[in-house]
Amino acid sequence: MDFFSNKPVPEKFRDRAQRELGDARAVFAIVGDMDLDGSYNESVMYFTQNAILAFDEKHPDSFRRTGFDEIETAFVKRMYGNALFRVRMKTGETADLLRFTFSAADIADVAALYVNSVIEHGFGEEPVETVYAAYMKQRSFCPKCGRKLPSPDAECINCGGKKKLLSKFAKYVYPERGRLIACIFLSVFTTAMSLVPPYTTKILVDDVIPGAANGADDALARLFAVLGALLGAYFLQYAVSAVRGYILRCAGDKIVINLKKDIYRKAQYLPLSFYDKTSTGSVINRVNSDTATLQAFILRITQEAVVKFFLMIGLAVIMFTMDWRLTLLSFVTIPLVALIGRTFGRRISPKYMRLWRKSSAISTLLADTIPGVRVVKAFTNENAASDKFSRYCDSWFAEDKKAAKTASVFPNVMTFLVSCGTVIIYAVGGGEIIRGNGALTLGMLVAFVNYAGMFYEPVNFFANLSDSYQNTLASAEKIMDILDAEPESDFGKGSAPAKIDGKIEFRNVNFSFDHSKKVLDNINLTIEPGDIVGIVGTTGSGKSTLINLIMRYYDDYDGEILIDGQNIKDIDMSFYRSQIGFVQQDPMMFRDTVFKNIAYGTPNAHVEQVINAAEIANANSFIEKLPDAYDTMLGERGVGLSGGERQRVSIARAVMKNPGILIFDEATAAVDSETENLIQTAIERLIRGRTTLMIAHRLSTLRKANKIVVVDKGRIVECGAPDELLKLKGKYYKLVQIQSMNDELISKKREENFE
Amino acid sequence: MPRYVDANQVRFTLRDRIFLDTEFFSGERYDALEARRLFPVSGGNKYIALLDENGNNVAVIRDLDAFPQEEKQKVLSALDEYYRMPRILRFIKMTEKYRIWMWTAETDKGVITFEIRNHLTAVKPLFDGRILIKDANDNRYEIPKFDNLDKKSKKMLFPKL
Known part of the structure; x- marks a missing residue:
């Protein structure tokens, strides 16, 4: 394999490195971004087949060579915002070779594995390949946009399709094009009708009313004829407008509904890491209010903008025909209006963004506290919760006041300028009529002022369009954040083996949620089909993370996980998960009937299937005693059932899937001994012939396990049959001892109490 | 409950830039403890945990600012080595x-x-x-x-x- 490095080797070290390497072959290098004192600087560490050559200005003579024969072990010490590549020497001292930010931490981890592997087994290609895989993963960026990809050959979701904001949203508008085009025609009609009243005013002022004053016989008849025409124009304008409003609303609703559906669908496929970083309140806010903002804007662009544009053209033509000089005069203020509009946009945009954040914080707080109202009440924290909500609302209000200042002042300044234009028309036109030296009549002036007033309306609209555009951009960005986010995996892609036997292998698996702490460290484990494996360890040791990786809740790990010899990333996600039954400590129940909660994930389940599953899970006995039995409607999160009952419903749900692999994560941790027995019997019925992984604090839960895996600080420290591990007198033995003592103490206390 | 320590109970020796050999005046001695801020964002120099190599909490410094300058400096130096949050x-x-x-x-x-x-x-x-x-x-x-x-x-x- 050719030499590789995570970044180009800094120029200043290249020549020196060549000299120091001599004939030795550099296998790979890690380029750091800090010096050993922790300031941002360049540094590099070369790995050969038998030594590490570290170049850093803080090393004496900017260089340190450390032979593998001097090293006892190499490791990466992750700290806060930085990490150290450290070696423990055979002399007992430790030495820091390189300091770097977390951007190089992952590849440094595997480099440490490389060093330790070469020390233990001698040089070989396999550890180099592990480093290379981590290096390739780091290089998994789209060459076009730089976005991080799940794998080097993955298609970039950003560049794959249409990526411009408007074209992305155009797909929601397109299906409604028929209705929208019809609305545009109707709008043009109503706009044309709206041009009639000023003209009738001119006729009334110039012809009809003066005719009556001059005693014309047909004056009244003409008056009624003109008023009839005016009434007809108004009627047509508003009747058509009502029809247009209805069609437009339907089209707008359809657009927003489709958008909401897509966001919700996408949200289902987003990886857990997205939800680790994004609050549920913020997601809810995006589905609800941001889509509404976007809908309003789409309608403004597709409807009003088009109509206003035609209105502007029509008015300009009429006004020029009536009096070109007055028309030009009335245009004087337009550049100023446009300029102010642009300034307004620039000022208001960051304010809207901040406002969105505040509003999102309120949604998040609501999403947190309303479902958790029981906890709030249990801790009589109603006042504190209300105070916190008030604080958030006040903070939003303070931000809104700032935005409101800008949003209120600017449009009124523009309207004032528009009014100035009207005053100019009156001044020039009125003067001309009073002097009587032009062709302008009083009726024409009144009509012209009306038309000019109408003309400023679209001007104002376009000037203010930037306001709603900025507001929409803020919302669109949040929506795109979901629509563009990397989904978990392409469902429907990958293979779907006929059957899963249940052999599970972990090969050199490393994982961290963020870069600050490694949660799983070089996990290697083989579980044979039909094995019943107990995973034990202290809280935070990495047991649940191990399960999360098997479930493919997180795919961003180093190394490989195989099922029946096949990498789980190559298996179709929906098929894969359908083969695993997962029972959690606090099972999630949905606001639905008991029947539907059991049949969740098994559409079209037969009634007897559900009853049988409940029977196996020891749930049927309590369900049939409920007044509405299987039709019992559960409250939010399963309110109405006890913890043990919820757990048994959850086991019944797993039975329905008939999975090849079963996983129990502390399934009996939160229940009393009697319920534990019921659940335990249910579990034992279920696991027969299936590969089963059980995380348990209570070791009594693992009585059927033929293999125990002890996890500590992200590493597997012991693995084997329970009896073997007991003989080892290691960590598992200690756990058993502690628990036996606990059990003894509990039974003694119980006896004392009974006495 | 953690063991809270104040200025008059303990003295430190800084080792390898990050470790604190810690000697309690009651006679106990712990080698190579690591200092961790319990409130790295909001706590300033208050509530700093001292952890052993297994991550077990040995003691918690209530208020480092109340320590003699020399002792405070050793702990700050160890913290500075661990925490990198550039301004x-x-x-x-x-x-x-x-x-x-x-x-x-x-x-x-x-x-x-x-x-x-x-x-x-x-x-x-x-x-x-x-x-x-x-x-x-x-x-x-x-x-x-x-x-x-x-x-x-x-x-x-x-x-x-």
Whole structure:
């Protein structure tokens, strides 16, 4: 394999490195971004087949060579915002070779594995390949946009399709094009009708009313004829407008509904890491209010903008025909209006963004506290919760006041300028009529002022369009954040083996949620089909993370996980998960009937299937005693059932899937001994012939396990049959001892109490 | 309950820049303890845990500022080695392509360019006026006070707040 490095080797070290390497072959290098004192600087560490050559200005003579024969072990010490590549020497001292930010931490981890592997087994290609895989993963960026990809050959979701904001949203508008085009025609009609009243005013002022004053016989008849025409124009304008409003609303609703559906669908496929970083309140806010903002804007662009544009053209033509000089005069203020509009946009945009954040914080707080109202009440924290909500609302209000200042002042300044234009028309036109030296009549002036007033309306609209555009951009960005986010995996892609036997292998698996702490460290484990494996360890040791990786809740790990010899990333996600039954400590129940909660994930389940599953899970006995039995409607999160009952419903749900692999994560941790027995019997019925992984604090839960895996600080420290591990007198033995003592103490206390 | 220690109960020896050999005046001695701030964002020099090599809590320093200067300096030095949250002095450049931001900033530890994937989650203004930034690689940065930034930096950062 050719030499590789995570970044180009800094120029200043290249020549020196060549000299120091001599004939030795550099296998790979890690380029750091800090010096050993922790300031941002360049540094590099070369790995050969038998030594590490570290170049850093803080090393004496900017260089340190450390032979593998001097090293006892190499490791990466992750700290806060930085990490150290450290070696423990055979002399007992430790030495820091390189300091770097977390951007190089992952590849440094595997480099440490490389060093330790070469020390233990001698040089070989396999550890180099592990480093290379981590290096390739780091290089998994789209060459076009730089976005991080799940794998080097993955298609970039950003560049794959249409990526411009408007074209992305155009797909929601397109299906409604028929209705929208019809609305545009109707709008043009109503706009044309709206041009009639000023003209009738001119006729009334110039012809009809003066005719009556001059005693014309047909004056009244003409008056009624003109008023009839005016009434007809108004009627047509508003009747058509009502029809247009209805069609437009339907089209707008359809657009927003489709958008909401897509966001919700996408949200289902987003990886857990997205939800680790994004609050549920913020997601809810995006589905609800941001889509509404976007809908309003789409309608403004597709409807009003088009109509206003035609209105502007029509008015300009009429006004020029009536009096070109007055028309030009009335245009004087337009550049100023446009300029102010642009300034307004620039000022208001960051304010809207901040406002969105505040509003999102309120949604998040609501999403947190309303479902958790029981906890709030249990801790009589109603006042504190209300105070916190008030604080958030006040903070939003303070931000809104700032935005409101800008949003209120600017449009009124523009309207004032528009009014100035009207005053100019009156001044020039009125003067001309009073002097009587032009062709302008009083009726024409009144009509012209009306038309000019109408003309400023679209001007104002376009000037203010930037306001709603900025507001929409803020919302669109949040929506795109979901629509563009990397989904978990392409469902429907990958293979779907006929059957899963249940052999599970972990090969050199490393994982961290963020870069600050490694949660799983070089996990290697083989579980044979039909094995019943107990995973034990202290809280935070990495047991649940191990399960999360098997479930493919997180795919961003180093190394490989195989099922029946096949990498789980190559298996179709929906098929894969359908083969695993997962029972959690606090099972999630949905606001639905008991029947539907059991049949969740098994559409079209037969009634007897559900009853049988409940029977196996020891749930049927309590369900049939409920007044509405299987039709019992559960409250939010399963309110109405006890913890043990919820757990048994959850086991019944797993039975329905008939999975090849079963996983129990502390399934009996939160229940009393009697319920534990019921659940335990249910579990034992279920696991027969299936590969089963059980995380348990209570070791009594693992009585059927033929293999125990002890996890500590992200590493597997012991693995084997329970009896073997007991003989080892290691960590598992200690756990058993502690628990036996606990059990003894509990039974003694119980006896004392009974006495 | 953790064992809280005050200035008159303990003395330290700094080792390997990060470890504190800790001697309690009651006679107990612990080698190579590591100091961890229990409130790295909000706590200043209060409540600093001393952990052994297995991560077990040996003691908690209630208030480091109440310690003699020499002892305080040793602990601060160990903390400084562990915690790297450079203070951003000014922003030099913020560029965006396809909604991935590259921010270049001058910090008290030098100039750095880092990647921001989503400024809604990466930038967190605190109630005390500080702003915390976490980049795409989970490196952290701090702006002690927004108002103290220069005009250009403020203009660049304001829309992201």
